[in-house]
Amino acid sequence: MTTSVSVAESDSAATGPEPLLELSGVRSAYGAIEVLHGVDLVLHPGSVVALLGPNGGGKTTALKVCSGLQPVTAGEFRLAGRVVNGADASQLARLGVCSIPEGRGVFPNLTVRENLWVATGTGHSLDELESAAYQRFPRLGERRSQLAGSMSGGEQQMLALSRALGTAPTVLLLDELSMGLAPRVVTEMYDIVGQLAAEGLSILVAEQFARAVLPIATSAALMLQGRVVRSGDPQEIDRELSTSYLGG
Numbered sequence: 001m002t003t004s005v006s007v008a009e010s011d012s013a014a015t016g017p018e019p020l021l022e023l024s025g026v027r028s029a030y031g032a033i034e035v036l037h038g039v040d041l042v043l044h045p046g047s048v049v050a051l052l053g054p055n056g057g058g059k060t061t062a063l064k065v066c067s068g069l070q071p072v073t074a075g076e077f078r079l080a081g082r083v084v085n086g087a088d089a090s091q092l093a094r095l096g097v098c099s100i101p102e103g104r105g106v107f108p109n110l111t112v113r114e115n116l117w118v119a120t121g122t123g124h125s126l127d128e129l130e131s132a133a134y135q136r137f138p139r140l141g142e143r144r145s146q147l148a149g150s151m152s153g154g155e156q157q158m159l160a161l162s163r164a165l166g167t168a169p170t171v172l173l174l175d176e177l178s179m180g181l182a183p184r185v186v187t188e189m190y191d192i193v194g195q196l197a198a199e200g201l202s203i204l205v206a207e208q209f210a211r212a213v214l215p216i217a218t219s220a221a222l223m224l225q226g227r228v229v230r231s232g233d234p235q236e237i238d239r240e241l242s243t244s245y246l247g248g
């Protein structure tokens with residue numbers, strides 16, 4: 001069953017450049033246990049925001065809020081200036097939010113082509129999706145009939161990205177892109193993320209390994225124990241992290 005979304009114009013729409021996605025004082029809980037205690041985050045069009053921090057800081061939960069998989073119990077979640085508290089994942093997907101979860105979310109028992117076919121529901125033909133995917137990632141073209149589960153971690157991540165891009169999102173949410181990938185592949189994947197932002201996509205990426213994402217980030221936010229404790233320039237945050245245990 002689809003619930004109706006209360007979509008209201010925000011007062012902040014009148015002040016300064018419009019963020020595409022914004023969390024203001026967002027709280028969220030699993031059952032009775034609150035794990036986000038008033039999170040503030042801003043994602044501007046065409047930017048990459050790196051959400052950093054150690055295990056359990058709340059990065060994945062914050063991304064789940066942004067993709068409609070986790071409820072907002074207090075505060076405001078805004079998309080293009082409109083309050084979307086209460087919107088579910090399919091409603092947010094229709095508003096242009098696309099998420100690649102930790103572990104990539106490809107169907108291991110389907111081939112590359114079949115995984116791309118899943119995105120045809122959004123209006124593009126399989127031919128169009130394949131052609132865009134293989135142009136960006138020629139390696140996927142060579143493996144179009146291979147089962148996704150038998151591909152390398154990097155190839156699966158390329159497939160997950162291609163399928164996500166097939167839905168023509170405006171906001172891309174990435175959770176731990178680097179997980180299980182060799183350092184060289186991580187660099188390759190984040191170069192692509194940087195290119196996507198340069199093409200206009202707005203990207204929020206949760207990443208435990210700050211060094212992987214900071215070179216292409218527009219800004220960074222550090223999450224500890226359910227709060228953003230620091231946000232700003234990625235180079236500054238990189239310097240601060242390198243002098244703390246988090247940089248290790």
Ligand SMILES: Nc1ncnc2c1ncn2[C@@H]1O[C@H](COP(=O)(O)OP(=O)(O)OP(=O)(O)O)[C@@H](O)[C@H]1O
Pocket residue numbers: 030035053054055056057058059060061062206208
């Ligand atoms: N489904 C769940 N049920 C109950 N508690 C949860 C659930 N998922 C996460 N938590 C708790 O919420 C807190 C934040 O977890 P979250 O996964 O958002 O952090 P994270 O920064 O993404 O960490 P990691 O990098 O380990 O995934 C943790 O204390 C975690 O134990």
